[in-house]
Amino acid sequence: MAGLTIDLNLYADEATLIDALLSGDKHACACMVRQHGSQMYAVALRIMGDPDEAEDVVQDAFISACGKVASFEGRSKLSTWLYRITTNAALMRLRKRRDDTVSLDEPQIGEEGELLPRQLGDWEIDPGRQALSSELRQVMEEAVESLPPALRAAFVLRDIQGLSTQEAAEALDISETALKVRLHRARLALRERLAGYLTGHPQEMAP
Amino acid sequence: MNTHDHDHGDCRQLLKDLSDYIDGDLDETLCVEIERHMNDCDNCRVVVDTLRKTVSLYHDLPATPMPAEVEERLFRCLDLEAFVGAER
Numbered sequence: 001m002a003g004l005t006i007d008l009n010l011y012a013d014e015a016t017l018i019d020a021l022l023s024g025d026k027h028a029c030a031c032m033v034r035q036h037g038s039q040m041y042a043v044a045l046r047i048m049g050d051p052d053e054a055e056d057v058v059q060d061a062f063i064s065a066c067g068k069v070a071s072f073e074g075r076s077k078l079s080t081w082l083y084r085i086t087t088n089a090a091l092m093r094l095r096k097r098r099d100d101t102v103s104l105d106e107p108q109i110g111e112e113g114e115l116l117p118r119q120l121g122d123w124e125i126d127p128g129r130q131a132l133s134s135e136l137r138q139v140m141e142e143a144v145e146s147l148p149p150a151l152r153a154a155f156v157l158r159d160i161q162g163l164s165t166q167e168a169a170e171a172l173d174i175s176e177t178a179l180k181v182r183l184h185r186a187r188l189a190l191r192e193r194l195a196g197y198l199t200g201h202p203q204e205m206a207p
Numbered sequence: 208m209n210t211h212d213h214d215h216g217d218c219r220q221l222l223k224d225l226s227d228y229i230d231g232d233l234d235e236t237l238c239v240e241i242e243r244h245m246n247d248c249d250n251c252r253v254v255v256d257t258l259r260k261t262v263s264l265y266h267d268l269p270a271t272p273m274p275a276e277v278e279e280r281l282f283r284c285l286d287l288e289a290f291v292g293a294e295r
Contacts, residue, residue, distance in 0.1 A: 006293045030290040033281060041273035055277050059284050066285060116222070117254045127263035140268060159265050165232075184226040191254075191261045198257075 006030050014078050021069045029066055036079055037062070039161065040086040046156040047090040049145040057093055061086040076170050083163065083171040087153050094149050115188050119195030136197070143193035147186055154182035155190070217244050221251055229259045 008031055011017040020028035037058065044057035065085050072081050132140070144152060144160075157168040158179070169179040221241055227233040228241055245252040273281075282291050 004289045004293060006290055026287055026289070029285060030282065030287050030293070033278070033285065033287070034293075037278055037281060038270070038273040041277065042270045045271055051277075055280065058273070058277070059281055062281060062285055116219075117250075119257075120250045120253050122253055123257050123260055125260065125264075127260050127267055132264065132267060132269075136264075137268065140264060144265075155265075159262055160268060160270075162266070180226065184223070187226055187258055187261055188222075190265070191258050194261055194264070195257060 004030075006034050008035060015074065018069065018072060018074065018078070021066070032065070032078070032082075033062060036082050039079065040082055043083060043086050043156055043161055044090050046144060046160055047087065047149070047153055048093065049141070053093060057086060057090045060089040060093075064089065076167070080163070080167045080170050083157060083161070083167070084173065087157065087171055091149055091153065115185060117188065117192070119192055119199060121195065121199035123195070123198040125198055139194065139197045140190075143190050146193065147189060151182050151186040151189065154179055155186035158183050159187070218248060218251055221245075222254070225255060225258055229255065229262065 004027070006027070011020060011028065011031065017028055017031060021032065040061055041054060041058050044054035044061070045051060048054045048057060061082065065082055072078070144155065147155065153172060154168060157163045157171055158165065163171065165176050165179055165183075168183075169176045172179065174182075221244055224233055224237060224241065228238060233241070241255075245255060279291050282288060
């Protein structure tokens with residue numbers, strides 16, 4: 001049975017919500033979770049590629065956010081600050097998952113030649129006009145998971161979540177130039193992966 | 208299979224600017240150069256087209272909403288049990 005209700009309209013603006021969070025208002029905390037939880041879960045799921053790990057990331061992130069709301073300086077949107085905390089939590093978990101010493105901070109694609117397009121056939125698909133088949137969605141999700149974490153995080157924030165270049169750069173604590181480089185590398189790598197499936201492969205309308 | 212080694216300097220130059228081009232963040236002069244190059248280079252035209260389609264496809268990828276039980280456990284771990292089950 002439902003307990004207290006969550007009134008998302010109680011706080012006139014973000015500043016009012018932050019003030020309430022600082023005073024330890026539990027309703028404000030519930031509002032923050034209700035307003036931003038799904039977006040943070042979506043990012044965590046895309047970066048981790050696993051629902052259980054995504055849940056752990058979101059719990060880590062909101063525990064951290066609620067504990068250090070005093071450090072939120074209001075220079076960015078609350079959502080950008082939460083994206084930053086969530087992305088950090090996800091990348092931290094990926095670091096723990098890996099038993100090698102490869103840094104996750106920098107893209108692992110080094111040679112310029114690796115970025116050169118190899119797949120040069122046309123795609124018989126018209127994005128925006130047809131629903132994605134479940135098979136194509138799976139190919140797309142696996143392609144994202146195959147990206148190095150630093151590229152994956154940049155792509156997820158900018159191209160899947162739809163953050164601006166400035167917001168995505170703030171969330172990753174990198175310059176906008178660095179964000180654009182990572183995003184471009186991610187897109188080129190994904191294009192190659194999808195080309196393996198889409199070149200000369202007409203897409204049926206999804207049922 | 209159709210392959211392209213992009214030995215041509217113009218192709219390499221084009222490649223690094225492609226994301227800015229499809230995002231509309233590129234200087235107009237460079238856009239004109241790219242479009243002129245694409246008229247003569249079918250491979251680069253395909254790369255631009257499929258890169259744009261790549262971005263569009265991911266833009267259309269539906270988000271997986273946070274399941275209700277995940278939100279419930281999140282509320283509990285934040286000591287917000289009183290709000291568990293509150294109307295969405």
